[in-house]
Amino acid sequence: MELALLEALNAERAGRRACVLVTEMGSGRQRLVKAGEVAADPLAEQLGEALRTAKSGMVALGNERVFLTAQVPAPRLVITGAVHISQALAPMAKTAGFDVVIVDPRTAFATAERFPDVDLRAEWPDVVLPGLALDPFTALAALTHDPKIDDPALTEALARGCFYVGALGSRKTHGARVERLAERGVPREALAAIRAPIGLDIGAASPAEIAVAILAELIAALRQRASLQERAA
Numbered sequence: 704m705e706l707a708l709l710e711a712l713n714a715e716r717a718g719r720r721a722c723v724l725v726t727e728m729g730s731g732r733q734r735l736v737k738a739g740e741v742a743a744d745p746l747a748e749q750l751g752e753a754l755r756t757a758k759s760g761m762v763a764l765g766n767e768r769v770f771l772t773a774q775v776p777a778p779r780l781v782i783t784g785a786v787h788i789s790q791a792l793a794p795m796a797k798t799a800g801f802d803v804v805i806v807d808p809r810t811a812f813a814t815a816e817r818f819p820d821v822d823l824r825a826e827w828p829d830v831v832l833p834g835l836a837l838d839p840f841t842a843l844a845a846l847t848h849d850p851k852i853d854d855p856a857l858t859e860a861l862a863r864g865c866f867y868v869g870a871l872g873s874r875k876t877h878g879a880r881v882e883r884l885a886e887r888g889v890p891r892e893a894l895a896a897i898r899a900p901i902g903l904d905i906g907a908a909s910p911a912e913i914a915v916a917i918l919a920e921l922i923a924a925l926r927q928r929a930s931l932q933e934r935a936a
Contacts, residue, residue, distance in 0.1 A: 784846035
């Protein structure tokens with residue numbers, strides 16, 4: 704691989720931006736297609752599918768063969784609230800392949816004993832989230848019921864184009880939340896993207912069941928969303 708191409712590839716990886724390395728099997732020529740360039744590429748359909756599924760593979764173009772190496776950041780789940788639902792959700796999400804971060808400034812809840820082997824940040828979201836650099840490969844689940852914690856996180860997630868943004872609470876609670884966030888300057892069209900009440904409607908009652916409903920909903924959002932290049936452009 705040419706040095707300039709390798710440097711470009713590493714830059715996309717470091718920035719958590721999706722891209723595809725295209726290798727012509729006959730000639731060995733390679734080129735890098737960034738997420739925002741996919742739509743205009745002759746291989747747009749194949750490249751879009753590689754990014755959507757995060758799977759590499761061979762593509763036949765007449766008598767030519769091209770190998771597409773998909774470079775897609777690992778999906779990440781950021782949870783605000785070191786609560787009972789989070790205790791069930793975090794290990795399930797990790798098993799499903801998500802990098803999990805829990806943010807909660809309440810040190811009585813955010814303890815290593817309650818959340819072993821989890822990236823736990825016992826700080827306020829407005830302090831932590833800029834450093835986490837939320838992106839289109841990140842999901843946010845706001846689970847505290849505390850506007851001082853959840854609202855800044857929701858605002859940041861919507862601004863950064865997270866592929867999934869969900870919040871715990873009834874429709875009445877969410878209505879009040881929408882009005883608060885609108886007063887903070889969040890556009891109402893962006894607020895419409897918040898999934899609330901969070902999780903698939905499966906009649907979940909216990910924290911574990913609610914966690915299942917949340918995980919199922921965000922996996923559906925990850926796999927069924929519009930092509931990644933449209934979000935990352």
